[in-house]
Amino acid sequence: MEAKSASPGPRPGLQGFSKGDLIFKGGLTLAAAAIPVLMGLLAFELYAGSRLAIDRYGVGFVTGSTWDPVAEKFGAWPLIVGTLLSSSLALVIAVPLSLGVAIYLSEFAPRWMRQPVAFLIELLAAIPSVLYGLWGIFVLLPLLKRTLFPFLRDTLGFLPFFQGPIYGPSMLGASIILAIMIMPFIMSVSREVLLAVPGSQREAALALGATRWEAVMSAIVPYARSGIAGAVILGLGRALGETMAVTMLIGNRHQISASLFAPGYTMSAVIANEFAEAASDIHFSALTYVALVLFVLTVVINAAARLLIWRVAGGGGGGKGL
Amino acid sequence: MNRRVVRRWISHAMVALMLVAVVIAVAPLLFILGDLLVRGVGSLSLEFFTREPVPAGETGGGVRHAIIGTLLIVGMASLIGIPLGVAAGVYAAEYSHTRLARLSRFVADVMNGTPSIVVGVFAWTLIVARYKQFSAIAGACALAMLMVPMVMRTTEELVKMVPGSLREAALALGYPRWRTSIKIVLRTALPGIVTGVLVAVARIAGETAPLLFTTLGSQFLNFRIHEPTAALPLTVYTYAIGPYEEWHQMAWAAALVLILLVLLLSVAARLATRGRFQANG
Numbered sequence: 001m002e003a004k005s006a007s008p009g010p011r012p013g014l015q016g017f018s019k020g021d022l023i024f025k026g027g028l029t030l031a032a033a034a035i036p037v038l039m040g041l042l043a044f045e046l047y048a049g050s051r052l053a054i055d056r057y058g059v060g061f062v063t064g065s066t067w068d069p070v071a072e073k074f075g076a077w078p079l080i081v082g083t084l085l086s087s088s089l090a091l092v093i094a095v096p097l098s099l100g101v102a103i104y105l106s107e108f109a110p111r112w113m114r115q116p117v118a119f120l121i122e123l124l125a126a127i128p129s130v131l132y133g134l135w136g137i138f139v140l141l142p143l144l145k146r147t148l149f150p151f152l153r154d155t156l157g158f159l160p161f162f163q164g165p166i167y168g169p170s171m172l173g174a175s176i177i178l179a180i181m182i183m184p185f186i187m188s189v190s191r192e193v194l195l196a197v198p199g200s201q202r203e204a205a206l207a208l209g210a211t212r213w214e215a216v217m218s219a220i221v222p223y224a225r226s227g228i229a230g231a232v233i234l235g236l237g238r239a240l241g242e243t244m245a246v247t248m249l250i251g252n253r254h255q256i257s258a259s260l261f262a263p264g265y266t267m268s269a270v271i272a273n274e275f276a277e278a279a280s281d282i283h284f285s286a287l288t289y290v291a292l293v294l295f296v297l298t299v300v301i302n303a304a305a306r307l308l309i310w311r312v313a314g315g316g317g318g319g320k321g322l
Numbered sequence: 323m324n325r326r327v328v329r330r331w332i333s334h335a336m337v338a339l340m341l342v343a344v345v346i347a348v349a350p351l352l353f354i355l356g357d358l359l360v361r362g363v364g365s366l367s368l369e370f371f372t373r374e375p376v377p378a379g380e381t382g383g384g385v386r387h388a389i390i391g392t393l394l395i396v397g398m399a400s401l402i403g404i405p406l407g408v409a410a411g412v413y414a415a416e417y418s419h420t421r422l423a424r425l426s427r428f429v430a431d432v433m434n435g436t437p438s439i440v441v442g443v444f445a446w447t448l449i450v451a452r453y454k455q456f457s458a459i460a461g462a463c464a465l466a467m468l469m470v471p472m473v474m475r476t477t478e479e480l481v482k483m484v485p486g487s488l489r490e491a492a493l494a495l496g497y498p499r500w501r502t503s504i505k506i507v508l509r510t511a512l513p514g515i516v517t518g519v520l521v522a523v524a525r526i527a528g529e530t531a532p533l534l535f536t537t538l539g540s541q542f543l544n545f546r547i548h549e550p551t552a553a554l555p556l557t558v559y560t561y562a563i564g565p566y567e568e569w570h571q572m573a574w575a576a577a578l579v580l581i582l583l584v585l586l587l588s589v590a591a592r593l594a595t596r597g598r599f600q601a602n603g
Contacts, residue, residue: 024500028416031409035426035474038467039433045447046440100343108337109344117344124351126588128528130555131577134562135354138361138570180350187347213333234435241437243531244555248563268439268531275443276535291443295436302435 046295049288052281061289067254067270069279074286076293078256082264083294086171086246087239089260090178095232097179098186106194107202107216118191125184133248136177141168141249144176149261164259169251172260177245182235189234189309193227194220230308237301241294243268267294355581362578365571375541381568385576387543391458391552392583395537396527398462398547403469403526404519410470411477411515416503418482427478430471441467442532450536458544458551461537465526472525476518480511516594524587528580530555554580 047054053061057074064075101121105114149166156162197220205215221228251263252273267290278284369384376383410430414423445464450456484507492502508515530553533539538550539560554576561573 018498018500020498020500024503025417028409028413029422031406032413032422032426034406035410035433035470036429038470039429041448042436042441042444045444049443049447097343097347100340101347104337104340104344108340117348120348120351123588126524126584127351127354128530128555128580128584130528130530130558130562131354131358131581134558134573134577135357137562138574139353139357183347211329211333213336214329237435241435241439243437243439244559248559268437271439271443272531272534275446276538288443288447291440295440298435298437298440299432302432306431 043295046288046292050285050292052285053289056282057286057289061286062293065254065256069274069283072280072282074282074289076267076286076290078254079265079267079270079290080293081256082171082250083240083266083268083297086175086178086250086264086266087236089172089175090182090239091232091236093176093179094183094186094235098183098231098235099190099228101183102187102191102194103216103221106191107220108212118188121184121187123184124180125188129181129242129244130248132177132181132245136173136245136249140177141173144168144173153261160258161260164257164261166261167251167263169249169263170261171250171257171264174246174250174264174266175260177249178239178242181242181245182238185238186231186235189231190224190228193224193231193309196227197223226308226311230305230311233301233305233308237298237305240301241268241298243272247272267291358574358578358581361571361574365575366578370575374543375572378564378566378569383572385552385554385557385572385579387540388552388554388557388576389579390543390545391537391540392527392554392580394545394547395458395462395465395533395551395553396523398459399465399469399526400519400523402462403466403522404473406466407470407473407522408477408515408519411474412481412503412508414474414478415481416507418478426474430474433467434471434475437531438464438468438529439531439534442534442536445532445536453548455548456536456538456550457548458537459547461533461551461553462547464532464536465529468529468532469522469526472522473515473519476521477511477515480514480518481507483514484510513594517591520587520591520594524584524591527587528555528584530559534559554583 053074057064061074061076062080063077064073065077066073066075067078068074101117105118109117145166145168149170149172152162153166201219201223202215205219206212210218246266247269250266250269252265252269253263254265255262257264271287271291271294274283275287278287367384369382371384371389372386373382373384374387375385410426414427417423441464445460445467449460449463488506488510489502492506493499497506533553533556537553537556539556540550540552542552544551557576558573558580561569561576564570564573
């Protein structure tokens with residue numbers, strides 16, 4: 001500070017750089033550079049940590065289905081299937097709901113209702129994952145076990161997905177809690193995209209005699225299509241990496257079952273359960289390998305989502321922000 | 323004519339369906355908050371805030387160690403994450419055309435989408451495995467890493483919104499660039515940045531996954547940052563999956579304290595923004 005105030009003469013200008021400027025810019029540059037460096041380090045550490053498992057199991061790690069730390073046999077296929085299945089089921093539940101809410105709030109809702117409802121739903125995103133897990137164990141699962149699960153078995157029991165014993169902790173239970181958790185993300189992003197659609201689109205459709213619903217489906221949603229796809233993929237990215245609530249509700253069993261009432265396992269859950277207690281180097285390495293696979297998966301998914309959203313929000317020339 | 327009526331009815335029916343979707347979407351929030359309040363309040367007592375846990379099976383005891391542990395860990399994470407995030411955000415806004423700005427902006431987005439459990443594994447390999455010791459500081463580093471991209475992107479957007487005329491006026495008066503950035507640009511954007519920071523703090527305060535195998539958790543009050551430390555989210559998790567009814571009670575009470583902390587931060591974030599609009603007129 002003192003060096004700056006004592007620096008000779010009023011030299012600074014639009015062109016000139018004083019010593020203070022150099023230090024300031026240097027500090028900022030370091031901070032900005034730290035982010036790619038940290039991410040690079042993360043990727044490297046994950047790779048280095050899983051080298052042992054990669055060398056021993058290779059790609060067979062991904063396709064194998066035995067997970068036995070004692071015998072040192074590790075195959076992640078049931079975990080990968082569990083992650084993909086629970087996330088896709090969550091999407092199947094969450095997407096129609098969140099799009100319904102987003103379309104309603106951006107097109108139909110009375111003005112007084114829009115902000116408060118959007119705020120309430122976004123508040124869902126602020127609730128920590130572990131609290132969803134707690135609520136899921138003690139409220140949601142018992143409720144599902146009494147009502148929805150028997151109902152599904154009775155009405156749709158001819159499908160293999162809804163057969164077999166009902167325990168409570170299950171693939172379906174975890175998917176439902178995941179759906180609740182990703183709904184706010186899909187809702188708020190697709191709402192923003194819908195708000196960015198120019199009013200002329202709607203007016204043109206209405207002027208041609210479309211009903212309001214037809215105007216939405218024929219003129220507004222198609223215009224926002226890739227942005228909505230981006231929102232959905234963003235939700236998928238969230239669901240894939242979600243850990244605590246899933247760990248607490250999915251039952252944690254290394255198996256692939258046709259029945260959605262049966263317990264399963266996910267990549268994030270196995271890391272959460274076993275990492276702190278892993279006994280051997282190869283066990284740590286296998287778990288780090290799982291983390292690496294999960295990381296690569298989410299990076300790909302998120303990059304795809306960003307591209308889709310940019311194409312609408314960026315390329316469409318400045319939507320109206322809130 | 324008839325088709326017109328049918329079409330109008332379809333439109334009305336769809337709107338009604340969407341209204342149902344709104345109800346279904348808002349219901350979980352109300353149920354979760356309601357259950358937390360109803361089940362948590364019963365187990366709250368003075369003892370809950372002033373004592374450590376008692377052995378399993380006994381009633382009583384509290385989570386003082388976890389509340390203090392969470393404050394300690396989140397505090398450390400903020401000390402690391404906020405300066406880094408704000409500085410990177412200012413860089414991305416002030417030198418937005420540079421290659422580094424574009425790169426770190428993109429990487430921050432990737433980082434934001436990285437599952438928190440993966441960041442936990444990273445902190446484990448980097449710090450815990452290296453020093454052979456679970457520690458509060460390892461957890462704080464993991465949380466800081468989750469925080470940086472959020473703080474960075476908010477800062478960047480708000481700094482970009484500061485009118486160029488303000489900056490030009492300061493430069494024209496002979497202010498050096500660095501003082502212009504700090505005293506004029508950052509100060510103008512400050513309330514918005516505070517909001518972003520509070521939202522980020524609220525999010526990491528409830529994070530559990532990255533702490534599982536970094537801070538590990540503990541049954542005792544601990545102020546040494548290189549030792550295993552308790553945290554509220556970990557306490558909720560441990561007690562919730564435990565076998566004892568008393569533990570479940572404790573889990574609900576700890577969950578209530580946690581959600582109150584998170585909501586308090588979220589509301590504070592809203593208030594910080596409101597102040598800004600009044601201040602700027």
